[in-house]
Amino acid sequence: MYQERKRSEVIMARMEDKRADRNRGERQRKDAGVKGKRTFHEGRSGSKIKPASSLNAHSSAEEVKAGDRIVVTIKRIGINGEGVGYYKRKAVFIEGALTGEVVKAQVTKAERGYIQASVTEIEKKSPHRQQPPCPVYEECGGCQLQHMTYEAQLMAKEEIVREAFQRYAGIDSLPMRPILGMDNPWGYRNKAQLQAGRQGREILTGLYAAGSHRLVDISGCEVQDPIVNEVIEGTKAVLGELDIPIYNERTREGAVRTIVARVGRASEHVQLTLITAADRLPDARRLVQRIREKLPMVKTIAQNVNKGKSPLIFGERTTVLWGDERLNETLGDVRFALSPRAFFQLNPEQTVKLYDAVKEAAALTGKELVVDAYCGTGTIGMWLAKDASEVRGIEVIPEAVADARDNACASGIDNARFFEGRAEELLPQWVAQGVRPDVVVVDPPRTGCELPLLQAIAKAQPKRLVYVSCNPSTLAKDCKVLLDSGYQLEWVQPVDMFPQTSHVECCSLLVRKDN
Numbered sequence: 377m378y379q380e381r382k383r384s385e386v387i388m389a390r391m392e393d394k395r396a397d398r399n400r401g402e403r404q405r406k407d408a409g410v411k412g413k414r415t416f417h418e419g420r421s422g423s424k425i426k427p428a429s430s431l432n433a434h435s436s437a438e439e440v441k442a443g444d445r446i447v448v449t450i451k452r453i454g455i456n457g458e459g460v461g462y463y464k465r466k467a468v469f470i471e472g473a474l475t476g477e478v479v480k481a482q483v484t485k486a487e488r489g490y491i492q493a494s495v496t497e498i499e500k501k502s503p504h505r506q507q508p509p510c511p512v513y514e515e516c517g518g519c520q521l522q523h524m525t526y527e528a529q530l531m532a533k534e535e536i537v538r539e540a541f542q543r544y545a546g547i548d549s550l551p552m553r554p555i556l557g558m559d560n561p562w563g564y565r566n567k568a569q570l571q572a573g574r575q576g577r578e579i580l581t582g583l584y585a586a587g588s589h590r591l592v593d594i595s596g597c598e599v600q601d602p603i604v605n606e607v608i609e610g611t612k613a614v615l616g617e618l619d620i621p622i623y624n625e626r627t628r629e630g631a632v633r634t635i636v637a638r639v640g641r642a643s644e645h646v647q648l649t650l651i652t653a654a655d656r657l658p659d660a661r662r663l664v665q666r667i668r669e670k671l672p673m674v675k676t677i678a679q680n681v682n683k684g685k686s687p688l689i690f691g692e693r694t695t696v697l698w699g700d701e702r703l704n705e706t707l708g709d710v711r712f713a714l715s716p717r718a719f720f721q722l723n724p725e726q727t728v729k730l731y732d733a734v735k736e737a738a739a740l741t742g743k744e745l746v747v748d749a750y751c752g753t754g755t756i757g758m759w760l761a762k763d764a765s766e767v768r769g770i771e772v773i774p775e776a777v778a779d780a781r782d783n784a785c786a787s788g789i790d791n792a793r794f795f796e797g798r799a800e801e802l803l804p805q806w807v808a809q810g811v812r813p814d815v816v817v818v819d820p821p822r823t824g825c826e827l828p829l830l831q832a833i834a835k836a837q838p839k840r841l842v843y844v845s846c847n848p849s850t851l852a853k854d855c856k857v858l859l860d861s862g863y864q865l866e867w868v869q870p871v872d873m874f875p876q877t878s879h880v881e882c883c884s885l886l887v888r889k890d891n
């Protein structure tokens with residue numbers, strides 16, 4: 377349960393990322409009242425482009441209806457990676473269109489506050505448009521920005537953050553630092569979590585196409601670590617060779633539902649988990665033997681049983697069939713021992729940049745009490761512990777708290793304690809008891825912080841508040857509350873944790889005005 381909750385909140389695994397992307401798109405469109413998804417990519421979908429002569433431009437947005445043709449200049453990229461322009465002062469959301477482009481588009485939906493349309497022809501093409509490297513980019517939907525250069529992706533993400541602060545916090549001149557991107561924005565994901573299925577004799581592993589039960593095979597996914605891809609392919613081959621039954625979503629028969637492979641970057645060891653729909657994994661002994669022979673980098677083979685019908689990936693019970701109980705990983709000089717269901721950041725290289733920004737914002741001298749609210753497995757608290765007097769982490773998921781305690785122990789950190797509970801309940805209690813943190817770090821789920829937590833922070837008056845967020849909209853809304861209660865926004869540091877997708881993470885520093 378812990379793993380699944382984390383996943384949906386922290387963009388944990390690829391499958392859940394897809395859902396999060398879609399949900400996010402829905403949320404964003406709800407803001408403007410839009411629903412739907414991308415329908416166009418130049419080059420791939422050339423046949424969808426209609427000649428300009430078929431256009432029939434309208435004179436008033438009120439008259440626009442589905443099926444009409446309009447011409448739109450794209451002003452920016454929206455939170456879900458779509459192009460956003462205006463037609464007669466109404467926002468128009470156009471999947472696959474890029475900033476600066478002038479596109480002819482067909483209206484797919486016209487509502488009071490917005491229009492949704494799909495590209496039929498690009499009149500003026502962006503120099504940042506590129507052919508998406510992935511052959512299943514459109515079908516898969518896990519990435520949203522492969523049709524633009526990486527440079528343009530970074531600019532778009534900065535714009536998304538700027539726009540959120542303008543819209544939700546009324547800040548026109550945001551103290552934003554340049555986004556921290558990656559030198560190589562490919563092969564960064566340390567973990568794949570793929571549904572298994574069959575097409576005739578062939579075993580597929582991938583993601584379901586949006587709104588369907590059609591599995592899109594994503595073999596060799598370019599954002600995955602190549603070692604992870606190798607293990608997924610090798611495992612598929614062994615499953616086929618031994619004719620192990622693959623779960624069929626429709627008939628609810630078969631065994632293997634999902635393959636999860638996670639690589640430890642420091643060791644290059646891989647933890648492999650097969651999620652099955654029943655207790656029995658047929659031919660388990662031969663399966664273990666063949667995987668060990670074929671994939672020597674695999675150091676753990678585990679089975680997790682999930683008999684449920686919900687979209688949660690993991691079930692409650694995990695058995696290690698062979699090998700190490702946990703995968704060792706390090707971030708900087710902090711060590712982690714990860715059980716198959718334990719959460720860990722998906723892009724370790726960028727996580728270090730994010731946590732370093734948190735450390736800079738916290739500006740610790742060794743004397744401070746730091747509260748790490750929404751601490752997960754305690755990674756941020758541990759990153760700060762050696763420069764603080766005391767760290768107190770708060771996390772709602774018991775297994776995460778247990779992991780945090782174990783990880784602190786493994787790293788020899790003895791000034792960090794982790795508490796199970798809701799941040800919006802525990803912090804107010806502590807404050808009522810007279811606890812006065814010097815620095816509070818919050819890293820909430822996409823929904824942002826609960827108001828009682830923000831109120832408790834305002835009451836406790838920590839000198840520094842470090843807000844880590846994967847959702848610029850809720851970040852900006854919460855910042856507005858904090859700015860109204862005596863804080864000042866010093867800087868916002870966006871970090872590109874998920875290149876090729878429209879996700880953007882930010883670390884923001886707020887300080888008390890009366891400091």
Ligand SMILES: C[S@@+](CC[C@H](N)C(=O)[O-])C[C@H]1O[C@@H](n2cnc3c(N)ncnc32)[C@H](O)[C@@H]1O
Binds near residue numbers: 755756
């Ligand atoms: C975005 S993650 C942050 C994880 C961690 N800081 C890290 O960098 O890995 C948010 C975490 O908040 C936890 N959470 C969600 N709601 C919570 C609440 N009301 N109180 C405390 N923790 C909560 C989730 O279980 C999740 O571990």
